[in-house]
Amino acid sequence: MLGLLRKIRRTGRVAEPAPPSPVVDRSAVAAELGGSVQIRHVDAGSCNGCEVEIGSAFGPVYDAERYGARLVASPRHADALVVTGPVTRNMAEPLRRTYEAVPGPKLVVAVGDCARNCGVFAGAYGVAGAVRDVVPVDVEIAGCPPRPEAIVEGLRKLTGR
Amino acid sequence: MSLVAVGLGGALAAGVLTALAAVVVPRRVRSAVAGTGTVVTGGAGVMAGVGAMTGSSLSVALPGLLPLSGVSLTLDALGGLFVAVTGGVAVAAGVYGISYTRSHGLDARGVQVVFPLFVVAMLLVPAAASVGTFLVCWELMALFSLLLVVAEHRHRPEVAQAGRWYAVMTHLGFVAVLIGLLVFVAHAADDSFPALREAGRHLSPGAAGLVFVVTLAGFASKAGILPLHAWLPRAHPEAPSHVSALMSAAMVNPGVYGLVRVGFDLLGGGTLWWWLLVLALGAVSAVYGILQAAMSTDLKRLLGQSTTENMGLVLVGVGAAGVFATSGNRVLAGVALAAALLHVINHAAFKTLLFLAAGSVLHGTGARDLDALGGLRAGMPQTTAAFGLGALAASALPPGTAFVSEWLLLQALIHGLPAPGATGGTAAAIAMPLAVAAVALTAGLAVATFVKAFGVGFLAKPRSAAAGNAHESPPAMLVGMGLAGVACVVLALLPTLVLPAVGTVSGVALGVGDPAVSGAVTVRLAGVAGALSPLMLTLALLAAVVLVVGAVRVVAARRARRAARLWDCGGGPMSARMEYTATSFAEPLQRVFDDVVRPEQDVDVTHHEESRYLVQAVEYRRKVPDRVERRLYEPVLAAVAAWGRAGRRLATGSVHRYLGYGFYTLCAVLILVAVTR
DSSP: OHHHHHHHHHHOOOOOOOOOOOOSOOOHHHHHTTTOEEEEEEESSOOSHHHHHHHHHTSTTTOGGGGTEEEOSOGGGOSEEEEESOEEHHHHHHHHHHHHHSOSSOEEEEESHHHHHOGGGTTOTTEEEOGGGTSOOSEEEOSSSOOHHHHHHHHHHHHOO | OOHHHHHHHHHHHHHHHHHHHHHHSOHHHHHHHHHHHHHHHHHHHHHHHHHHHTTOOEEEEETTTSTTTOEEEEEOHHHHHHHHHHHHHHHHHHHHHHHHHHHTTOOSHHHHHHHHHHHHHHHHGGGBOBHHHHHHHHHHHHHHHHHHHGGGTTTOHHHHHHHHHHHHHHHHHHHHHHHHHHHHHHTSSSSBHHHHHHHHHHOOHHHHHHHHHHHHHHHHHHHTOTTSOTTHHHHHHHSOHHHHHHIIIIITHHHHHHHHIIIIIISTTOOHHHHHHHHHHHHHHHHHHHHHHHHOOBHHHHHHHHHHHHHHHHHHHHHHHHHHHHTTOHHHHHHHHHHHHHHHHHHHHHHHHHHHHHHHHHHHHSOOBGGGOOOHHHHOHHHHHHHHHHHHHHTTSTTSHHHHHHHHHHHHHHTTOOOTTOTTHHHHHHHHHHHHHHHHHHHHHHHHHHHHHHHHHHSSOOSSHHHHTOOOOOHHHHHHHHHHHHHHHHHHHOGGGTHHHHHHHHHHHHTOSSOSEEOSSSEEETTSOOEEOHHHHHHHHHHHHHHHHHHHHHHHHHSOOOOOOOOSTTSOSOOGGGSOOHHHHHHHHHHHTHHHHOOEEEEEEEEOSSOTTSEEEEEEEEEOOOHHIIIIIHHHHHHHHHHHHHHHTTOOSOHHHHHHHHHHHHHHHHHHHHHHO
8 A cells, every 4th residue: 555655746747738728619519518528439440459559558657537538337437439440240230229228418439440431441332331331420539549649639529628 | 520631532533534535435524524623623723822822731641551651641721722713723724624625636545534633643743742652643643644645646746755854854853852752751751741840950961951952953954944944845835735734834833842941841941052052043044044935936945944044043033042041131031032923913914814715826836936927816815814813924014924023023122231240141142133133134134035925926917827717715815814804913913812821831831920011002011111003003104105195195186187008118018928926026136145055047049050259049047045944955965865875785686795794693693692702
């Protein structure tokens, strides 16, 4: 216990200084959420590259939670879905159901090139399409995989902070 | 002629006539005749018991009936209570048996003749007034019940094994009672109870202690008390369900009766350590019994283990009464004994209901394994309601039946802390808080157990085709369950109907004048500042529930609502295999009580023959063995088997050798005679 406290004291704060706010104009739905966005992540067929970056974005260095975004464990608790990967045939229906399970007002963020336009998997036999072909998408974050800074920036557009 | 004489005579006559009628009538009507006759027998028993509890008593001596000892019967208030309970259970089980035996192929002569005789034997045990009569009735009760336990031995091999366990254990118990009472009789003028009562006053402490401990072993084995409980969860579930109800609700009670009769009445109260022993046995049995029940996945076995728990609670009450009585607090002793006796009545009511409902499940689905049941609400709504009521009655929560008696028991235990300097003060000061803790733990585990039994067994989705095709039982079985259910409701809401009589019985048994409990709607205790009104409590609870539900409705109506699919992780319809099973429900409890129950599990991984990195099959087995049985019974059984194998060496098959044995034995006897003469 003491060792842990000592470690905390010695390490100090590792979070990067907050970059200037990217918010220009928020959508009406995002504004309704009042700066606190609970997020459910759905892996619709990703290679897990984006998951590593999302994990990093919510880690101590980039610390997306300080801007009001928070990952939750069920779509019933969520305001927004973060979807990664091209939507595979097996995940198309579960993704639709997950979207229906989120209480309104709700938002969808497509993270990574695969989620935006199927990336290198475009036209593959197991792929049903991009995320916007299955559920309506509000924000897209480009990159393969997107850098954590990009993800944080995308999420700040929702929280407005 | 008094009510008692008419009732007891009527019960005897009805029982024997029913047995005779069951021999002669054709198979078509045999179940109906035997069932109706049993109902009449039980009804007459209730009449006799109630008559005896309300003041009149009966003494009959028939010296010519049984050689050497004769038969003498006396039904007093204490015996009356047990006769009334047995009679009541017999009425419900009799009605139920009419349909149950017919549909389970049990309408052959054997079962139908023995069933009413079993009831008669049980009714006579508390009415016996001499050691000879008592032991004969006790043995008849054991033999008739043994015949009923093995009724289905042709269909299932486990029945025969259960029958063997039961036969051996019940006879060891009988031998213990026999030895204890014979030692007692050796100090008395004859074997009648009044003579024993007289002798009990002058018995030396050592002899009295010996009599008490040896008879306690016998009575405890009948009541399924640790460590002599091993037969109970075997024999009770394997018997036909109406017999299970009669055994589990009525046949364990003579154990309590014998303990109270011998300990308080005949031996006159005894010393402190007797009752501390009873208290400890009761507390350990209660906790261990309910823990085993919480782990159990077999519906009827679970109920059998819960019988051990409830008899343990009764023994806690009896033991506490003894502790209070020996330390001079007779009023509180009356309250404790009244709690124990009320729990006997309550347990009989809800255990009858639960076993009959379990029998109905067996009838409707053919399964007893909780992991294969579920979803019975749709197919058998009445049985589900009956079991739900029984489960509520068995868990000590406010509108339930067991709540009243456990509340009384806790009141007695909490107020049992002795004044400083009283005799036996230290022992009681240590024992009472521990007993309170044991009763509280038992009550909590009982709730978990019955939530499991009801929730997993009856609600959710069916886990097997048999449970999915469940069908409701015929009317006679429903009527039997209904009778037991009405008894549960009455005992839960208006315990004051029976409590004054129970209080009087416990007062008489302890030699206190005033009844321990009084009150018309509110239960008031003598000498203790405690009062309870179950009816008002239930009404208040109902009002609170209605209020909360109404408020939620009103608030919810104002908000916009959206109907959505049940969240199943988006994966599609949830199957029955995703449900909680009885095993998984009990898993956290099993983890908590890991040191007590010691579950055995082993995992077998079979690898692919080409590579150790590829797994072909994983086999997982888990068992929760009875630890007492493993530690205590298995070494004894192994030793007996070893002696048997050693003894076999004596019998090699050579005739010369056997003639030699005979010759040498004869010589030895002759020498012995010549020397000792």
